[in-house]
Structures are given as structure tokens and as C-alpha cells.
Amino acid sequence: MPDKLTEQGRPRLDRYKRQWHKFASNRLSLLGLVVVLLLIVLAVFAGKIAPYPEHAGLYLDFQSANQGPSLQHIAGTDEYGRDIFSRMLFGLRVSLEIGLLVLAIGVPIGVLLGLIAGYHRNTWIDTAIMRFTDLFMAVPPLVLALVVVAMFTPGFFFAAIGIAVAWWPWYTRLTYSLVTSLSNEMYVKYAELSGAKSRHIILKEILPNAISPIFTKMSLDMGMIIIIASSMSFVGLGVQPPAPSLGSMVSNGIKFLPEFWWIPVFPALFVVLIVLGFNLLGDGLRDVFAIEEL
Amino acid sequence: MQSMPVFVIKRLLYGVLVLLVLSFVIFSFIRVIPGDPVRMSLGPTVSEDVVERMRSDLYFDRPVVVQYGHWLQGVILHGDFGQSLYTKRAVADDIAEFLPRTIELALLAAVMILVFGILLGTISALFRNSWLDNTVRLLSYLGVVTPPYAFAILFMLVFAYYWKVFPLGGMPSLPPEIQSTGMVAFDALIHGRFDLFGDALAHLFLPAVSLSLGSIAYQARIHRSSMIDNIGKDYIAFANVVGVRRRTVISKHLMKPSFIPSLTIFGLQVASLLGNAFLIEVMFRYPGFSRYSLSVIMAKDPYGIVACTLIFGVVFAIANILIDLGIAGLDPRVRLRTTE
Amino acid sequence: MTEQVRDQQMLLDVKDLSISYKVYEGMLRVLQHIDFRVESGERIGLVGEAGCGKTTLLKTIAHILPIPPAVIETGEVWFKGRDVLDGSKASRRSIRRDVSMILQDPTASLNPTLTIRSFMGDILKNTPHPGSRAERKQRMLEALEKVSMPSPERVLGSYPVQLSGGMRQRVCIAMCLLKDVDLILADEPTTSLDVTIEKQILELLNTLSVENRKSMVLVSHALGAVRTMTDRTYVMYAGNLAEEGTTAEIFDHPAHPYTEGLFEATPKLSGEGVSDGIAGELPSYLDPPPGCRFMPRCPQALGVCAEERPGRFRLNESHSVACWARETGRVEEEGNP
Numbered sequence: 001m002p003d004k005l006t007e008q009g010r011p012r013l014d015r016y017k018r019q020w021h022k023f024a025s026n027r028l029s030l031l032g033l034v035v036v037l038l039l040i041v042l043a044v045f046a047g048k049i050a051p052y053p054e055h056a057g058l059y060l061d062f063q064s065a066n067q068g069p070s071l072q073h074i075a076g077t078d079e080y081g082r083d084i085f086s087r088m089l090f091g092l093r094v095s096l097e098i099g100l101l102v103l104a105i106g107v108p109i110g111v112l113l114g115l116i117a118g119y120h121r122n123t124w125i126d127t128a129i130m131r132f133t134d135l136f137m138a139v140p141p142l143v144l145a146l147v148v149v150a151m152f153t154p155g156f157f158f159a160a161i162g163i164a165v166a167w168w169p170w171y172t173r174l175t176y177s178l179v180t181s182l183s184n185e186m187y188v189k190y191a192e193l194s195g196a197k198s199r200h201i202i203l204k205e206i207l208p209n210a211i212s213p214i215f216t217k218m219s220l221d222m223g224m225i226i227i228i229a230s231s232m233s234f235v236g237l238g239v240q241p242p243a244p245s246l247g248s249m250v251s252n253g254i255k256f257l258p259e260f261w262w263i264p265v266f267p268a269l270f271v272v273l274i275v276l277g278f279n280l281l282g283d284g285l286r287d288v289f290a291i292e293e294l
Numbered sequence: 295m296q297s298m299p300v301f302v303i304k305r306l307l308y309g310v311l312v313l314l315v316l317s318f319v320i321f322s323f324i325r326v327i328p329g330d331p332v333r334m335s336l337g338p339t340v341s342e343d344v345v346e347r348m349r350s351d352l353y354f355d356r357p358v359v360v361q362y363g364h365w366l367q368g369v370i371l372h373g374d375f376g377q378s379l380y381t382k383r384a385v386a387d388d389i390a391e392f393l394p395r396t397i398e399l400a401l402l403a404a405v406m407i408l409v410f411g412i413l414l415g416t417i418s419a420l421f422r423n424s425w426l427d428n429t430v431r432l433l434s435y436l437g438v439v440t441p442p443y444a445f446a447i448l449f450m451l452v453f454a455y456y457w458k459v460f461p462l463g464g465m466p467s468l469p470p471e472i473q474s475t476g477m478v479a480f481d482a483l484i485h486g487r488f489d490l491f492g493d494a495l496a497h498l499f500l501p502a503v504s505l506s507l508g509s510i511a512y513q514a515r516i517h518r519s520s521m522i523d524n525i526g527k528d529y530i531a532f533a534n535v536v537g538v539r540r541r542t543v544i545s546k547h548l549m550k551p552s553f554i555p556s557l558t559i560f561g562l563q564v565a566s567l568l569g570n571a572f573l574i575e576v577m578f579r580y581p582g583f584s585r586y587s588l589s590v591i592m593a594k595d596p597y598g599i600v601a602c603t604l605i606f607g608v609v610f611a612i613a614n615i616l617i618d619l620g621i622a623g624l625d626p627r628v629r630l631r632t633t634e
Numbered sequence: 635m636t637e638q639v640r641d642q643q644m645l646l647d648v649k650d651l652s653i654s655y656k657v658y659e660g661m662l663r664v665l666q667h668i669d670f671r672v673e674s675g676e677r678i679g680l681v682g683e684a685g686c687g688k689t690t691l692l693k694t695i696a697h698i699l700p701i702p703p704a705v706i707e708t709g710e711v712w713f714k715g716r717d718v719l720d721g722s723k724a725s726r727r728s729i730r731r732d733v734s735m736i737l738q739d740p741t742a743s744l745n746p747t748l749t750i751r752s753f754m755g756d757i758l759k760n761t762p763h764p765g766s767r768a769e770r771k772q773r774m775l776e777a778l779e780k781v782s783m784p785s786p787e788r789v790l791g792s793y794p795v796q797l798s799g800g801m802r803q804r805v806c807i808a809m810c811l812l813k814d815v816d817l818i819l820a821d822e823p824t825t826s827l828d829v830t831i832e833k834q835i836l837e838l839l840n841t842l843s844v845e846n847r848k849s850m851v852l853v854s855h856a857l858g859a860v861r862t863m864t865d866r867t868y869v870m871y872a873g874n875l876a877e878e879g880t881t882a883e884i885f886d887h888p889a890h891p892y893t894e895g896l897f898e899a900t901p902k903l904s905g906e907g908v909s910d911g912i913a914g915e916l917p918s919y920l921d922p923p924p925g926c927r928f929m930p931r932c933p934q935a936l937g938v939c940a941e942e943r944p945g946r947f948r949l950n951e952s953h954s955v956a957c958w959a960r961e962t963g964r965v966e967e968e969g970n971p
Contacts (some may be wrong), residue, residue, distance in 0.1 A: 139610060140606060143572075143606045150594055234443055258456070268443070
């Protein structure tokens, strides 16, 4: 029964076009998208774009140390004479990689558990999974991530594992509440009545509708994860030197305040830019899909 | 409400259970990872006998479950959290010294988040789309995307280096005669030592602001959107049409339900507060529990790590219970649904 | 302005009201050129399909229409000698004091975080004589008794979530009675309630409006109730007035094809069972056609119906209809080509 504004019955392409239109009508969301795309390009091609790619690792040139921003070094040099701008680009790559790795590990686990728990609602499976989830939410995420890292070796990989361990419960909770509310929708009940198997229902009916909120959460989370990852590097339990990481660049640079202010300030500002981009993008997605749970 | 005490007790018990399980998991994991913490702590020159003896004293040579049982017993009966291989003294003493300072910092930050976040959010919502609203929204957005350490750098540069208004870090220590809770500013205040109180506050200020600013921004955004959502609700329209004074509609009918999502988010803020305290304490060389935890974690100190996890879990759980109580106080639907 | 000196009888006079909603796709023309009158002590029925604009009309009168996204294109709403839409504080206060509205969903109408006593207390504190706490409590109990509420003391201390749907609606009605209002607007007061409760609530409204001699506008799908409880009735379709007249006239001699179809579609106990309803669907509000909105579904459509909006034609002194097929003598309409 058509109404003034309806989406059912329209072909899918129309719906995507409409969503894009809505997204693009908000200039801030577009800005977020542009920034994120730009960052991805910078990260992927860091090797080509960075003026001094060799500075990303061990490099010593004390003659050029601690120089302020200039034409040769847009963001100045650090105490070892390394070009900060180049290191920032490689640090960006590291940040994005960690973020992706965390999501790649945490989201599937979290969503899977949430789907299972949600579909077997009110059974022991549900209770067991949700209580298990509570366990990981008992301590603040950064604390948990640090403890996990401590039990292994500090570094890129275990930092990602640590954050993923702290992060997946949120996806379980989100998926669980989505499954619960979607299960009450008519079309799922019809599917049940017509005898469809539970796996079919989950995959075909529920999951496609859950994708938008999950995806939106992922882009909103990206910023938070990058902050946490950089915080871990900051305290020395994340990416280890001499690999460049924005967090450790900031923490190292603090002792050079205020004279060589550029050493911590530029990386910190860069982190702000990255998070800003992902947040704008995520907010835009949230507006388009009109999701309230986030 | 008779279900209230039941509610609290159930939550407490559940929280205790979760923490027990968690502590056991952490406890066991630490002990199965490779590495010899005792040897590391004593150094390479000490003889093997001494190392063995210490290992035995610390129960490291027993099965994990026995170790855990012994530790748990110590915690519950004597408040003994074991021995730290890092500070080389009882963990309980470390906790007593460092924890109050972090609590003080976190409390200050939490109060700031709640007060300023809700204040700004309310103003923003009531003057929707005005310049005031737009300014707050812009600043809030910037606040949300800026990590606390970035704020810390900014404030250090501006207020500690250029305009030497605030000290750069650290914290004055409490003379033993006025130690009550261990919280410097608080103890100074209740003992009437206003000079010390002022000094402590000055040292607390920058760290607290750096910690809370991002969260204030987030809280303001959430509260704003919560109020805006509720403005359109039928019960507000009904209250208006049925004759409630406009001022009352805003201050009571609108504010009360708007607090509910706000408080829920506040729980998350507390979580990130406790997490971010690590960096802030490091940056400002604040002698708090987070900085201690960090050192203990990096040193892979078995008793230290478990104790820190446990303490953070407890603090977090208490904060959550308080927040849930607050929400239940506001929302009768939560109170009356406690037939779980 | 001579207009300000209104007939003493005329409580509410809506003139040529047109309202649109701004949405993503454009402007939805929700109300078009509505004329609506309520005299002192009158009880008016307002009938029409879901989505035809009845709620919008009532909300505009009650001054609770959300102004963006709603836009008032034309028209005036005169209440007790004031134009409600002029934006002044005095008009707002006048509406608040003398008009009450019962919304469709009683659950949504009550603030879930406040006790009934708290809510009612706020209403009473805003009256000319708030009185002491004890006096207020007394008035609350009286109001609850008027709506036949069982155990009123307990209800006062309860939260909305503790009350049943029927009780919630009674509470809303009781709240409307706390003040001495002149006009009660009842927007589908029984739609979200059980059929058994529906009867009670309607009877309650009937008794109250008669006893207290308050003017009332009743919007309801329960046509039987409209028939017995109202003096005059308006029929709306797709944001336009289809027909108006005394209730007896409308029900006994429906003139507009839509009204005919509406009564036809209502299942009657004595009839031949359930009819097929009116074929077709509600038109789009985005780009309304220039002619009569009902034309696509109208079994008696003429050529002119597609081109021009029908004017109001007076059938007799108590009945007028907006339909080309019934054109007899036209009524003067302001601002309509």
C-alpha cells in the first residue's frame, strides 16, 4: 500500500541513489568521505609520496636534527634528524592498518556471537554468550588491551589483538539488539511460519538489514580505535620504535616542549584529522541510515 | 521502592562473580606465559637458591589453581594482594598509596564531565540552531575527535610553558599527619590546610581538564540530541496543551527523561576516563594508580597485574552500579521491570 | 479590525487554513483551505480517513503543531477573539488556558518519568488559583472520580507504566478537566484501546461534555459514536473539507460521494455484511492535482473535477458539500478562484 514516502517496492538501485543523495546533501559527510579517501591514498602510496621515505626507520643525521618546519621539511625534523612529515605518513599507514586489523578480527567474532545469541534468544546459549561478553566489558577497554599486550610482546600485532579483545563485545551487543528487534518484524515471522530454517532466516532476512548499522558503527569506531592504538603506542606498548607510529611520535616529542614544539604537535594534529575524517563519515552514514541505536 | 536493595545486591553479586572469573583468567594467563619474573626482578647476579626460595615464597611453584586460591584468600581475609616484584613491597601498600590519587583525579574529571556536558548540551538544545548552539556543536565535535593527549599537549604548551599559570606536573605529597583517605586535595581540605589544598588543586587542574574535555564534548552532544528527541515527543506536546507552565515543561518534563540516555552514555565516559588516565598520568607525571599499573604491566609483574585489573574492574563496577541506580531512579520503567 | 469583534457564540473560527509540511522531497500539502467553526457549547464531529489531516488541524488549533517542518501557508485561527497564529504570548496563553486536547495514544501522552500526581500538580499550579497541596490533591481526586477511575489514590501515586491503556486514557481526560476549559479536542481517543474500553471512554466523554457543557471536537472512526455525540459534523478527505452539516443531515443524507462511500463501507449489524470499501488509494500530497482530490476514486466524477477544485455548495441551510456533482448554489469563499 503506497504512502507518501515509501521505499518498499522501489528497485534497489533507486534506493542506493536516494541514500547517496541524502548522504551527499550534507556537506560535512562529504568532507568526511573526502578526508578518509585522501588518507587512504596517502597511506597506500606513502612510499611514493613521502619526501624522505628512508626516514621511516632507523636513520641518523644529527646535523639536521630538531629543525623547525621549512620547505625541505614541512613538519620539521625530530631529534634524530628524521623528517617528521614522512614519518607521519608511514605512521598513518600503521594506524589504518591497525584499525583494519582490529575490525577484521573483532567484528566477525562479535557479530557472529551476537547473531547466535540473538537467534537463540532466551535459551542457555543466549545467557552464556551474553555473560561471556560481560566478562570482557568488566574493565575499561584500554586497560584490557594493555593487559593483553603485557601477556605477550608489545608490538603491532599484539596491540591489535589486545584492542580486538576489548572491542568485540560491543559488536555482540549491537548485533544482539538488532537481531532481537528485527526478529519481531513481520517478514521474519512469515519466514518462520513458512518453515524456513534458522540459518536461512539469519543469513537472508536478518543479516542484510543489520549490515547498515554494523557498517556505520565500524566507521565510527575507526576513529576511536586509532586513538586507542595511538594511546598504546604512546605508553610504549603499541607499535615499537623505530617503526613510526603517531602515538609514540607524540609521546617522544613531549620532552621537547616547548622549544621544538613541532615534534609532538604535528603528529597529534594529524591524529585529530584522521579521527575527524572517520567521525564525519560515520555520522553521515548514521544520518542516512537513520539509526538510533548508535 | 522495595526492589531497590534487591537490585543493588543482585548487581553487586553479579559484578563480584564476573570479577572473580576475570581475575582468575588473568591470573592464570600471566603464569603460563614464558618468562621468569622472579629472576628478572632479582637480577642476573643473584644465586639460583635465592631465586628458588623467592619463587616458593611467592607460591609460584604451586599449581595455578592453588595459587589462585591462596591469593584470593589473602585478598578477602587480609587485604593482601601479594607481593609486587616491581616495587618490591606489598601490592596492598602500593594500592593504598596510589589509588586515592587516581580516584581523586577521576572524580574531579567525572564531575566536570557530568556538569559541563549536561549544561552545554541543554543550552545547545534549548537554543537550537542559534549561534550559541552552532558554536557549542562545533567545539563539541572538535572535542570528540581530539585524543586526550593532544589536549594535554595543548594545555601544557599554553598554560604551563607560555603562561605559567599551572604547574607542569607531579603532585604535592601529603604530610603524614593529615593522611585520611590518601586523596591529597580532599584530605588537605578536610584538615583545613587551604594552602596545600590550593596547591593540590593547581596540580590537579590541567590533568583533569585534559582528561575530561573530550568526554565533556561527547556528553554534550548526546544530551543535546536526547533533549531534541524528547522535545518532539507527544508527552511534551500534551503537557503544553493541557496547561503546564512552559518553564516547568522544560525544566522538569523535558529534562528528566533526557537524562536517561545521557546517564547511560556517562557510564562509557567513565570507562574511557579510567583508560585515558594512563596517558594523562604519564604525561603530567602524576603519581597515580594508572601510572603504577602501567609500570607493573610493562614489568610483567604477576601479582601487580592481577591486582590492577581487579581494582580497575571494581572501580568500574561500582561506578556502573551508581549510574544504574541513577537511571533507575529517573526511569520507573527500569525499576518496575526488575523481575529478572 | 472589525473582525475582532466576533459573535459571542463563535468560540473557534478557522478560516481558509492551508498547511504544508516540508520534507526531503518537497512540500506536502496537508491541509488546503479549511474552514471550520465551533460555537459555544457545540459538539462537532470530524470524520475522515487516516492521514487526511484531522490531527494536523487539531494540533494547529491547540498550538502544538511543530512549526518547522510545518508551514502555515494561509489562514487564520480565531479563538475567543484572538488569532491564535499571530505568535503572541497572549494568544498562546489563551489557548493553554481554555483549550485541552486528548491525543490519540494515551501511552505516548504521559511522561513516563513522572507520577500522575506530579503531572497533575504541574497543571494545577499553572491555574489562577493553585491552592495548597492538600487542595490540589483534592481536585485531582475529584477529576479522577469524574472519569470513574477505580482507586484514585493509588493511581495518583503511580507511573504511567503501571496503568492499563484504558486507565491512561481516563487520566488524560481527567487532566483535561483539571482546568476550566472551554474547548476539548479529542483526537481519536479510542483508537488505541480495546473495543470494550472504547465504549466506556466514549460514553465518558459524552457524559462529561454534556454535564460540563463544554464544546468538543470529536475525531473518531467510531461513526456510531459521532452520530450520537455530536451536533454538527465535518467530513475531510485528503486535506480538504468534503462536506459539513448537522450530524443528522450528514448521516441521513450524505451528499459527497466520499461520505457515501464511507458510510457504505462501515459494517452495519443490520446490513448485508462487510462491503468492499472504496476502491483506490489516498492521493499523493506532494503534487496535488489541480482538481478535486477525490476524483480518481469517485464513481460520479465529472470532467470539471479534474481541472478545478470544487467550491462549497450549500444544499440547505445546515448542509454544504464540496463537490461539482452537487452544484446548486455556491457559497462565498474567500481567496478561492
